[in-house]
Structure formats: C-alpha cells, structure tokens
Amino acid sequence: MRTRWFVLLTVVVVAAIGALVYIDETARSDAALGDLGERQAELASVASALISLAPEHARASLSERQHRGSIILIANRAGGFTTLAGAQLAVPEVVAARALGTRVVRLGPAEAAALGLPERTAMVGLAPTDDGGAVAVATSAEQQRDRDRAGRRRVVLSMLLAAAVMTTFALVVWRKQQSEASLAKGLAVAETARSRDAELDRLYRAATMAALGSGVAHELSTPLGVIVGRTEQVLARVAGDERSVKNLRVILDQAEHINQVVRGLLGLARGAPIALQTVEVRSLVREAAALVEHRFVRADVALVPAISSSLPEIRCEPLLFKHALINLLLNACEASPPRTTVRVDVHADAAEITFVVTDEGEGITPQEAARAIEPFFTTKPAGTGLGLAIANEIAKTHRGTLDLSQRVPRGTRACIRIPLEPNGQA
Ligand SMILES: Nc1ncnc2c1ncn2[C@@H]1O[C@H](COP(=O)(O)OP(=O)(O)OP(=O)(O)O)[C@@H](O)[C@H]1O
Ligand SMILES: [Mg+2]
Numbered sequence: 382m383r384t385r386w387f388v389l390l391t392v393v394v395v396a397a398i399g400a401l402v403y404i405d406e407t408a409r410s411d412a413a414l415g416d417l418g419e420r421q422a423e424l425a426s427v428a429s430a431l432i433s434l435a436p437e438h439a440r441a442s443l444s445e446r447q448h449r450g451s452i453i454l455i456a457n458r459a460g461g462f463t464t465l466a467g468a469q470l471a472v473p474e475v476v477a478a479r480a481l482g483t484r485v486v487r488l489g490p491a492e493a494a495a496l497g498l499p500e501r502t503a504m505v506g507l508a509p510t511d512d513g514g515a516v517a518v519a520t521s522a523e524q525q526r527d528r529d530r531a532g533r534r535r536v537v538l539s540m541l542l543a544a545a546v547m548t549t550f551a552l553v554v555w556r557k558q559q560s561e562a563s564l565a566k567g568l569a570v571a572e573t574a575r576s577r578d579a580e581l582d583r584l585y586r587a588a589t590m591a592a593l594g595s596g597v598a599h600e601l602s603t604p605l606g607v608i609v610g611r612t613e614q615v616l617a618r619v620a621g622d623e624r625s626v627k628n629l630r631v632i633l634d635q636a637e638h639i640n641q642v643v644r645g646l647l648g649l650a651r652g653a654p655i656a657l658q659t660v661e662v663r664s665l666v667r668e669a670a671a672l673v674e675h676r677f678v679r680a681d682v683a684l685v686p687a688i689s690s691s692l693p694e695i696r697c698e699p700l701l702f703k704h705a706l707i708n709l710l711l712n713a714c715e716a717s718p719p720r721t722t723v724r725v726d727v728h729a730d731a732a733e734i735t736f737v738v739t740d741e742g743e744g745i746t747p748q749e750a751a752r753a754i755e756p757f758f759t760t761k762p763a764g765t766g767l768g769l770a771i772a773n774e775i776a777k778t779h780r781g782t783l784d785l786s787q788r789v790p791r792g793t794r795a796c797i798r799i800p801l802e803p804n805g806q807a
Contacts, residue, residue, distance in 0.1 A: 385555070391547040399540035406536055410529035414504060414522055418485035421451070421506025424518040428453055429508040432516060440465050452496055456515040464497075472496060475505055479515045483507065488519070499523045594771070598643040605643065609636045641700040646771070655698040655778050662692040662727055662734070665699060669706040670725065676711065681719035682740075684710070688727045695734055695799065697779055705772035705783070709738040709795040712768060715761070716742030716793060733781075733800045741792040750785040772797070 428443055432455070443453050444465045454462040454470065456479060462470050472495055478486040486505040488496070493503035498521040505519040612632050619625040648655060666686050677684045706725075713723040721741040728735055745753065752758045754773040759766030769783065776783040781799035788794045 388548055388551040388555075391551060392544055395540055395544040395547065399537065402536045402540070403533060406529065406533045410526075410532075413525055413529065414487065414502070415485070417520065417522055417525055418487065418504040418506055421504050421518045421520055422484045422508060423506065424451065424453075425506040425508035425516045428516040428518060429510045432514075433511040451518050451520040452498065454496075454517040454519065456510075456517070462517060470496060475507070475517055475519075478505070478507055479517070482509075493519075493521060502526055594646050598647045601639065601643050605636055605640055609633060609640075612636065638700070642704055645698060645701045645704070655701065657696045658699055659694050659696055660699050660702075661694055663688050663690065665695075665697075665703060666706065666725055666727060666736070668699075669703040669710065672703070673707055673710045673714065676714050677723070680714050680717065682714055682717040683722040684714075684725070685722055686725040688725070692727055692729055693734070693801065696802065697799070698775075701775045702779065705775040705797060706736060706738075708768040708772040709736075709797070712795065713738050713740035713742070713793070716740050718742065729801065731801070733798050736797045736799075738795045739788055739792060744787045744791055745785055745793045747787070750787065753785045754783060769795075 431442055440455075453465055454472075454475070455465070457463050457469070460476060460480075462472060462475060464470060472488070472492055474486055474488055474492055484507055486507065488503040488505060490500040490502065494500040496503065496519050498519060502522040503519055504522050505517050507515055507517045509515050612629050616626060616629045616633070619629065645655070666688055670684055670686050674684065710723065710725070717723055717740045723738065723740045726737045726739070728737075749760065754769045755766070756770035757766040758770075769785070773783045776797050776799070779799050781797055783795070783797050785793060785795050
C-alpha cells in the first residue's frame, strides 16, 4: 500500500519538475527569439548607417554583406519594402511596425514565407535611415526554434524516463514486499500447523501411554495374583527348609512390589490422587539403589549415593517415587561405559528438594534432552521410551519436574525437583 503512494508521489513530483523545466525552457526560447530580433535590429542599424554614408553604393555593399539566411529590405516611397534585388514585398506586419517605430517584429510562418524565408517563425529588426526611410533585416528563427524544440523534447523524454525508472523501481520493491509478506504468511501458517501437529502428537502419545499403562497393569494383576497364591502354597509346604522359605519370601516381596507399582500406575493412568507418606530421603534412595545394584555390578559401573544426613523428610508415594529414581538410575547405568561412576546427589533448600543422578557416559544432545520425557522417545534398539515418561508423570503427581541435561565435561545429569511444604516436607 505504502509503495503505491510512493509511485503516485514519484509520478506527481516528476511531472511537476517536468512542467517547471518545460515552462522554463519555453521562457528561455522566447528570450532567445528576442535576442535574435535584437541582433537583426542591430544589423538593420548598421545597414541604415551604410545607406546614410554612401547611398549610391549602399545596395551593392549591402548585397555583399547580406547575412547568410538574412534578408535586407529597404522601405520604398509607397510605404512598402523592396529587397536589395528590387523585388516588391507586401508584408503588412513590417509596414505597421515601421509606422509605429517598433524595433523588432516577430513574423508567423505565412509572413515569413511571403519574404521568401522558410515557412517558420522569423524575426525582423528595423532601423530608420537619415533620409526618412527605413531598413529591415529579417531572418528565420528556424534553427533557434528547432534547437528549442529538441531541448524541450529532451526534457520531456528524460522526465518520462525518470518516471519510468522510479515506477519500475517502486514496482520491483512492491513485488518483493508482496512476495516477502506472502512468504512470511506461509511460514506463519506452516509454523502454526507444525506446533498443532506437535501438540496433537504429544496428546496422542500421552493418551496412548495412559491406555497402554492401564492395559498392561490390568493384564499383570491376574498373573501376579497367581504367582502370589502359588508361592504362598509352596511356602506352607517347605516350612522346615529355611533357605527355600527365604527365597520364597523374596519372591513374595518382589511380587508385592510389582503389585504396588501396578496399582500406582493404574492410579496414574486414571489420574487418581496418590497416598502420600512421610519418608526419610536416605532410605528411599538406598532402597531404590538396592533394587538396581545387580545391574550396576553386571555393567561394571560404580553406584555412589552421596546423601547428607541433614536432609528433611519428604511427603511422597514411596513406591512410585522409588520407581522414578530407578528409571533414572537404569538409564544412567545403560549410558555408562565400564569402570565409570554414577552418582546420586540429593540436596535441599527452603523451597525444594533435588535428586540428581549423574553419569560419565556419552552425554545427551539438547534435542534429545528436550524429547527424552516424551512417551516412546528412545534411542536404544530395545528401549520402550516409557521409562522417563513414567518418571516425569510421577514427578508431576508430586508437583515436581524432571529434566535432563548435558554434563561438562561429559555425561548426563538427570534431575527431579520436588517443592517442599513450608514445614520442610515435600
Ligand atoms: N543418562 C542418559 N544418558 C544419555 N541419554 C539418556 C540418558 N537417559 C535417558 N537418555 C535418553 O532418553 C531416551 C528416553 O529414555 P527412557 O528411559 O524414557 O527410554 P529408554 O531408556 O530408551 O527405554 P526404556 O526405559 O524402556 O529402557 C533414551 O533412549 C536416551 O536417548
Ligand atoms: Mg530408560
């Protein structure tokens, strides 16, 4: 829109300048004609002086001096004019000018033709002679006029050219702006579509995870019931065998753990509120570490829980929370080369308690870190991509957050932050 105004303004300005220059050229042309007339008048004065000095030789001498393209006319007694060759000429404008004593006369094309000049504007200069007669010198303004006309044509052409160049320039700018605007619009539309797609994808994955989670949990509860029932039967039969009793009790404990986790996951999928308990942080981390210790041994990775004894107790659902920590620990173990260390650090301030699991593996790119908590995002051939998604849900149900970042100089840092109640409990 602004470009259109610019084009209009340019055309108006160029036209105004053109008009001014044209008017100026016309005034200059008129002034030049005036000068030409004055020169003819001066020539006429010279001719008049010649006639006064040597009237008998004047015609011959003037014939010799007759200027190229000029005609010298001498007034005859009848009031008309004759050429030096003696031809009578009827030029009323010149006769009238002589009568009025005018020095310079401008003739139209017809009068100029009557004098034998080209049929264009002509200028005549007049001067009286001592004997009461007059001399007139006429010349065609053809060349002057042609020069002026060519000059004006040049002005008009250059103005038109300037207007055309400015208009073309403005049009090119306008087209560019238009295409940039439509490109920006297209990009904005594409960006909106992309973010909507991402949101849809996220919702779809979350819904799938909830459905899958509750489905799996539901399916597990029946065989779990069978395992617990049969184990209890066998337990009754091996009452005297201490070692078998111990092993069967371990099976029952683990089955109960699975059962609790399954219930917790079912609750998460349903969005049910969790049953919070007050828990000591050190034992929570130790229990989680104990559950994954064998994996660290197998991978030849050291697991170092570095937890200060002055930490506050926290309010959490212990099984779910341990499950979240276990997921971080397993990821750290899987990312660790042999003979490296995974650390668990826990620290708290007045506002929150932070659980940090660090490893010395390859690390994680910012892009992977941003996507790691998405359900089904995995870079492992046999990974489900659900571990961190579930841990993130657990952190959220405790009003907390989970994030991953690259560690310097190497490795990954996984961090769960839980806000503390004003009395120091989470
Ligand atoms: N400690 C870590 N170092 C490097 N990358 C990690 C680490 N923890 C998580 N990731 C990245 O985040 C992805 C998602 O982790 P998540 O635990 O959700 O799934 P997974 O470990 O791939 O699969 P599963 O948990 O089922 O074994 C991993 O595939 C990996 O790319
Ligand atoms: Mg995992």
